[in-house]
Amino acid sequence: MFEEISDYFLALAYVGFAISLMAFIPIYTKKIKITYIIPLLVMGAVIYWLEAPLPWPDPLWEFNFGKIVTEVIVIISLMTAGLKVGTNYTWGHWKKPLSLIVITMPLFMVAVFCLAHFVLGLHGAASLLLAAVLAPTDPVLASELQLEEHQDLDEKNTGLRYTLTAEAGINDGLAFPFVFLAILLSESGSLAEIDWWHFAWYYVLFKIVVGLMVGAVIGFIYSYAVSFHTDREKKYILKGFIALALTFFSYGLAEGFGTYGFLSVFATGVFMQYYRPADTDKNINTTMVHFIEETEKLLVALWTIFFGGAVMSGILSFTDWRGMLVALAIVVVVRPLFGYLAMATTNFSTAKKWAIGFFGIKGIGSFFYLSFALMHGTFEGYRELFGIVSYVVLFSIVIHGLTSLRVIDYFKRNNKG
Template sequence: MDTYFVILLIVGITSLFASFSPIILKRFKISFTIPLLFLGAILYYLKAPLPWPDPIWNESLTIHFSELVVIISLMVAGLKIGLNYSWKEWRNPLRLLGITMPLFMVAVFLFTYYILKFDGPISLLLAAVLAPTDPALASEIQLNKKQSASSKNVGIQYNLTAEAGLNDGLAFPFIFLAIVWSKNGSLGAEQWQEWLSFYLIYKLVIGILMGIIIGFLYSYFTKKLSNDNNRKIHQAFVAISLTLISYGLAEILNSYGFLSVFFAGLFAHYHQHQKNEKTESEPSLSFIENIEKFLIIFWIIFFGGSVMAGILDFITTTSLLFCFGLVLILRPLLGYISFYKTDLTPKKKLAISFFGIRGIGSVFYLSYAIKHGNFQDANQLYSIVALVILISIILHGFTAKRMINAFDDIEKKNS
C-alpha cells in the first residue's frame, strides 16, 4: 500500500470530519478539539503513516508549524478587534497583561525553582513558556466576528481575545532572558544591559511599530484605490498576505513578529474606522479563519498522537500536581485578583480568569528555547508543557461552549 495515498486519505477524512463537526458537537456542547485529540490518539495506535513524535517533537518542524498557526491566529484576533475600543475598554485586558501575567510568572518561577528543584534558567523558561494564553486553541471562546464601534462585545470574549493577542509577544523577552541565562551561566551587568536594550525595548518597540505601519499603509492605499468602484481587490488573500508581510519584515528587523502581526490586524481597518464605514477593500476574515482552523485540526491530531507516543512519560508526582495547580488554581486566582474594582460582574471575572487556555504558543516558545539555548532536562520540560496543554484542552474544551451559551442566554434575557 502506497503511504502517500494513505496520508491523502487521512487528511481528506479528517478535514471532512472537521467540516461536519459543528453540527455534531452542537448537541454535546464541547470544543472540536476534544474529538480530534482522541482521533490523533487512535491514528497513532493504528500506526497511521504520519510523522509522529517519538516521543518528543522535532524542534525545527515544531517551531515552524506552531509559529505559522500562532501568527495566523494573531491576525484573526487583530482584525476582529480593530480600532473599535476606547482606552477605558482596553484597561481590563491590560490588567491581565500587567498584573496576572507577571504574578503568574513569579509564582511559576518560585515553585519550579524551590519545589521542583530546577535551575534558574529552566525555572524562568517554564515561567515564560506557560504564561501566555493561546490565540489558536481559545478561538472558540473569543470574538466570533469583526467588531464595530456601534455594536461590540466588551465582556468575556473581548477580554480573552485582547489578552491572547498581546501576551504572546510580551512573553518573548523573558524567553530570551532565559536563553541568555542558560548560555552564560549567570546574569551579570552586561547580560542585563543587553536584555533591557535589545530584547526588551528594541524588539518590542520595533515589532509594534512595524505592525502599525504595515496596517496603516494597507488601509491608506486600499482606501485610495477603492474610491474608484471599478478597482476591486481580491479580499480573500489580503489577511494572509498581511500576516506574512508583517511577521517576515518584523523578524528580518530582529523584532517581535507576533506583536507586529497583531497590530497590523488592528490597524488594517484604520481609515474605515475613521469614517465608520465598510469598503470593498477590507480584509476578508473567512478565508484566514478557515486556514487557521485547518492548521489547528492537524496540530491537535499530532498532539493526541504525541500523548500516545509517551511525551508525558517524564512527569513526576510533584510536577503532575504543579500542572493541575496552574490550570485549576493559579490562573483563575490571579486573573480574578487583577479585576479588583472593575465594572465586570463577579461571574464574568471568574469566567475570564478561568479560561486562560494554554496551547500552541507554549509549544513554539519551548521548542525555540531548547533549540537556541543550553537547557538540561528537555524531555521533562516537554512533558510538563504537554500536560498543562492536555489539561487545558480537556477542561476548557468541555466547559467553554456551555459558558458562552449561558452568558448569551443571560444577556438576551436582560436585553
C-alpha cells in the same frame, strides 16, 4: 518503493478524511457544549493507535520542524485576532486586557517559577523558561472563546470575548523577553553575568516598540491604500488571501529587523481597519476574516491530531506525578487566581471576572516558545519541560473545552457583566 508510495497515499487519505470531518464536528460539539478541539485530540490518538503512516512526533518533533509548524499557526491566529479587534476600541476598553498583561502575567510567571524550582527541583534557567512559555493565553486554542467576527464601531463586544481576544493578541509577543532572559541565563550560568542594560533596551524596549510600529505601519498603509479605491475595486482588493499574505509579510519584516514578529502581526491586523468607513457594509470584508479563520482551523486540526499522537507515544511520560499535579494547579488555580485579581478593578460582574481569569487557555504557542528556546539555549532536563507543558496543554484542552461554551451560553442567557 511501491510500499513507500502506498504509505504516502494512505497518509494523504488519513489526513484528508480527518480534516473533512471539520465540516461536521463543530456542528455537533456545539450541541453538546464542548469545543471541537476535544474530538480532534481523540481522533489523533485513535489514528496513531491505528498506526497511520503519518510523520508522528516520536514523541517529539525535531526542534526546528516543531518551531516552524507552531510558528505559522500562531501568527495566523494573531492576524485573526487583530482583524476582529480592529481600531474600534477606546483606551478605556484596552485597559481591561492590559490589566491581564501588567498584573496577571508577571504574577503568574513568578508563581510558575516557584513551583518549577522549589516543588519540581528544576534549575533556575529551566524554571524561568517554563514560566515564560506558559505565560501567554494561547490565541489558537482559545479561538472559540474569542470574538466571533470583526467588531463594528457602534455594536461591539466589550466583555469576556473581547478581553480574552485582546489579551491573547498582546501577550503572545510580550512573553518573548522572558524567553530570551531564560536563554541568556542558561548560557551565562547566573543572573549577575547577564548584561541587564542590553537586555532592557534591546530585548524589552527595542524589540517590543519597533515590532509594534512595524505592524502598525503595514496595517495603516494597507488601510490607507484601500481607502482610495471605489467600492467596486475594493471587491478585488479585500480578498481573504491578502490577510494571509500580510501575515507573512509583517512577520518576516519584523523578524528581519530583529523585533518581535508576533506583536507585529497582531498590530497589522488591528490597523488594517484604521480607515474603515462608517458604513459597516463597506468595512474590512468579512470574507477576509472568514478566510484566515478557516486557514487557522485547518492548521489547528492538523496540529491537534499530531498532539493526540504525541500523547499516545509517550510525551507525558517525560515528567512524573509531581509535574502532572503542578500542571493541573497552573490551569485551575494559578491562572484563575491572578486573572481574577487583574479584573478586580473592572466593572464586570464577579462571575465574569472569574471566567476571564479561568480561561487563560494554554496551547500551541507554548510549544513554539519551548522549541525556540531549546534551539538557542542550553537547558538541562528539557524533556521534563516538554512533559509539563504537554500536561498543561492537555488539561487546558479538556477542562476549558468542556466548560467554555457552557460559560459563554450562561452569560448570553443572563446578560451579566
